Amino acid sequence: MHDRSRLRNDPDFYIKAIARKRMAAPIELLLQLDAEWRAVRTALEADQAEMNRASRSIGALLGQGKKDEAETAKQKTAELKARIAVQEERARELESELRSLELSIPNVPHPSVPDGAGEQDNVQVRTFGEPPVFDFEPKPHWEIAEHLGIIDFAAGSKISGSGFIIYKGLGARLQRALIYFMLHEHTEKHGYTEIYPPYLVNRGSMTTTGQLPKFEEDLYVMERDDLFLIPTAEVPVTNLHRDDILDASQLPIRYAAFSGCFRREAGAAGKDTRGLLRVHQFDKVELVKIVAPETSYDEMESLTQDAESVLESLGLHFRTMEMCTAELSFSNTKQYDLEVWAPGVGKYLEVSSASNFEDFQARRGEIRYRPGPGEKPKYAHTLNASGVACPRLMAAILETYQRQDNSVFVPPPLQPFMGTDSISA
RNA sequence: GGAGAGAUGGCAGAGUGGUCUAAUGCGGCGGUCUUGAAAACCGUUGGCCGACCUGUCGGCCCGGGGGUUCGAAUCCCUCUCUCUCCGCCA
Numbered sequence: 001m002h003d004r005s006r007l008r009n010d011p012d013f014y015i016k017a018i019a020r021k022r023m024a025a026p027i028e029l030l031l032q033l034d035a036e037w038r039a040v041r042t043a044l045e046a047d048q049a050e051m052n053r054a055s056r057s058i059g060a061l062l063g064q065g066k067k068d069e070a071e072t073a074k075q076k077t078a079e080l081k082a083r084i085a086v087q088e089e090r091a092r093e094l095e096s097e098l099r100s101l102e103l104s105i106p107n108v109p110h111p112s113v114p115d116g117a118g119e120q121d122n123v124q125v126r127t128f129g130e131p132p133v134f135d136f137e138p139k140p141h142w143e144i145a146e147h148l149g150i151i152d153f154a155a156g157s158k159i160s161g162s163g164f165i166i167y168k169g170l171g172a173r174l175q176r177a178l179i180y181f182m183l184h185e186h187t188e189k190h191g192y193t194e195i196y197p198p199y200l201v202n203r204g205s206m207t208t209t210g211q212l213p214k215f216e217e218d219l220y221v222m223e224r225d226d227l228f229l230i231p232t233a234e235v236p237v238t239n240l241h242r243d244d245i246l247d248a249s250q251l252p253i254r255y256a257a258f259s260g261c262f263r264r265e266a267g268a269a270g271k272d273t274r275g276l277l278r279v280h281q282f283d284k285v286e287l288v289k290i291v292a293p294e295t296s297y298d299e300m301e302s303l304t305q306d307a308e309s310v311l312e313s314l315g316l317h318f319r320t321m322e323m324c325t326a327e328l329s330f331s332n333t334k335q336y337d338l339e340v341w342a343p344g345v346g347k348y349l350e351v352s353s354a355s356n357f358e359d360f361q362a363r364r365g366e367i368r369y370r371p372g373p374g375e376k377p378k379y380a381h382t383l384n385a386s387g388v389a390c391p392r393l394m395a396a397i398l399e400t401y402q403r404q405d406n407s408v409f410v411p412p413p414l415q416p417f418m419g420t421d422s423i424s425a
Numbered sequence: 426g427g428a429g430a431g432a433u434g435g436c437a438g439a440g441u442g443g444u445c446u447a448a449u450g451c452g453g454c455g456g457u458c459u460u461g462a463a464a465a466c467c468g469u470u471g472g473c474c475g476a477c478c479u480g481u482c483g484g485c486c487c488g489g490g491g492g493u494u495c496g497a498a499u500c501c502c503u504c505u506c507u508c509u510c511c512g513c514c515a
Contacts, residue, residue: 038474038476041475041476041484042475042476042483042484044475044484045474045476045483045484045485046476046483046484048483048485049482049483049484051495051496052484054495054496055443055494055496056443056444056496057495058443058495058496059443059495059496060443060444063443063444070495071495073495074495076495077495077496078495080495245471245472373453373454374454374470376472377472
C-alpha cells in the first residue's frame with residue numbers, strides 16, 4: 001500500500017514505476033474516487049460539527065427545564081440528520097472501494113533495480129565456489145535418494161498427492177539436521193531471535209504481507225474457519241508487530257523462524273515435477289527484519305549475506321542474482337535470489353529470495369515505530385529472506401556430494417547432527 | 426462443545442443516556458528545589474483523517490461492525506478475543 005497523499009501529488013511517478021515492473025494499476029480511478037471521498041468528507045464533517053452543536057444546546061435547554069424549546073430544536077435537526085446519513089453511506093462505499101483498489105496496487109521498484117522484461121535480464125552480483133567436477137555422470141537427487149532409500153516419492157503421492165514428500169531414515173534426519181544447523185547459524189552467529197509460528201493464519205495477516213487479496217488461489221484455504229495455511233513463515237512473523245507502535249530502540253528487529261510452508265502452485269502444473277524441485281509442502285527457515293527506513297537497504301545486504309552464509313558453510317556453489325524489474329514480486333522494491341548449483345539436474349535452483357518491502361507491508365499492517373520521544377509514529381520497513389528452503393538445498397547437497405558408489409558425503413557442519421560423515425545404502 | 430463473566434488511554438482503574446472536551450492513581454516527559462540524586466511540589470501526556478488563510482479549525486476513535494436517540498463509553502443486535510466452571514482431547 002502506498003502513501004495516499006504521495007499518490008495524489010505525483011501519480012505519474014507510480015504509473016511509470018509500476019510499468020517498469022511490467023504491471024499496471026488503476027491509479028486514475030483511485031484518484032477519482034479519492035477526490036469524491038474528500039469532498040463528501042468535508043461536507044459530512046461540517047454537518048457533523050453543526051449536529052454536535054445542536055445536540056449540546058438541546059442538552060442545555062433540557063437542563064434548564066425548557067422542554068418546548070428543546071422539542072422545537074429537535075424537529076430542526078431532522079433534515080441535517082438525514083443528510084448526514086446519506087453522506088455517511090456514500091463515504092463508507094467510497095472507503096471500501098478505495099481500500100480494495102489500494103490493496104491491489106503493487107509496490108514500486110527501487111531506482112537501483114535494473115530494468116528488464118524477464119529472467120534473462122536478471123543480473124549476477126556474485127558467486128561462491130565452483131561447480132564440482134565429477135569423473136562420472138552425476139545423478140539427479142531423486143535417483144540418489146531412492147537408491148539410498150531416504151526419500152519415498154511414491155508413498156507421498158499415495159498418502160497426499162503429487163508434490164508431497166516422505167523422508168525416511170537418514171533422509172528425515174538430514175532434513176532435521178539442516179533445520180537445526182540453519183537455526184543455530186542465524187540465532188547464535190547472526191543475532192536473530194528464534195520464533196516458532198502458527199501454520200494457520202487469518203485473512204488480516206495474509207493481507208498485511210500481500211498474499212491477499214490478489215493471490216488467494218495460490219493458498220490452501222480452510223473455508224470453515226476462514227484460515228489459510230502459510231506459504232512461508234514471513235506471514236505470521238511479519239504480523240507479530242501488526243498494529244504496533246514500536247520504540248526506536250527496539251529496531252532493528254531480527255527474527256529467524258522455522259516452519260512448514262504450503263503452496264498450491266496453481267499455474268505451475270507440469271513445471272519441475274520431478275523430485276524435490278517444486279513441492280506443495282516444504283520446510284524452511286525464514287529471516288524477517290523490521291527496521292528504520294534509513295537503514296533498510298544496508299539491512300538488506302546483511303540479510304542476504306546471512307542467507308548466503310548457510311550455503312557457504314555447506315560448501316555449495318551458488319550465485320546471487322539481482323532480479324530485474326519484471327521479476328520482482330507484487331510487494332517488494334528490490335530482490336536478490338540465491339541460486340544453488342545442482343550438478344545432477346544441471347541447473348541453478350532458487351533456495352532463497354531476499355526482499356525489501358520498504359513500508360508497503362507496514363502500511364497494510366500498521367507496523368510503526370516512534371523515531372524519538374514526542375515524535376510522530378512512522379511506518380517501519382520490513383524485509384525478509386529465506387535462510388534457506390530445505391528441499392532444494394537437500395537436492396543440491398545430495399547431487400554435489402554424491403560419489404560413484406552411490407553414497408553421499410555429509411558436509412562437516414551437518415556431521416554432528418547426522419552422527420555420520422556418509423550416507424550409504 | 427455447554428454455562429457464565431468481561432474487553433475503557435503506556436499500565437491499573439472509575440464512569441450505566443447530556444460541561445465525558447473520559448475522573449483518579451501509577452508510569453513517562455519537562456520544570457522548581459538540590460553540590461548531585463531521591464523525595465516533595467508544579468506542569469504536561471495518544472492515534473487517524475480532512476479543510477484551508479500552514480497554523481489553526483473541524484471530524485472520527487472507550488475490542489471490531491451495525492442499530493436506537495436531538496445526543497451513546499453508557500441502551501440494543503452481531504462478530505472477535507480474554508477469563509472462570511463443566512465436557513472432550515495430543
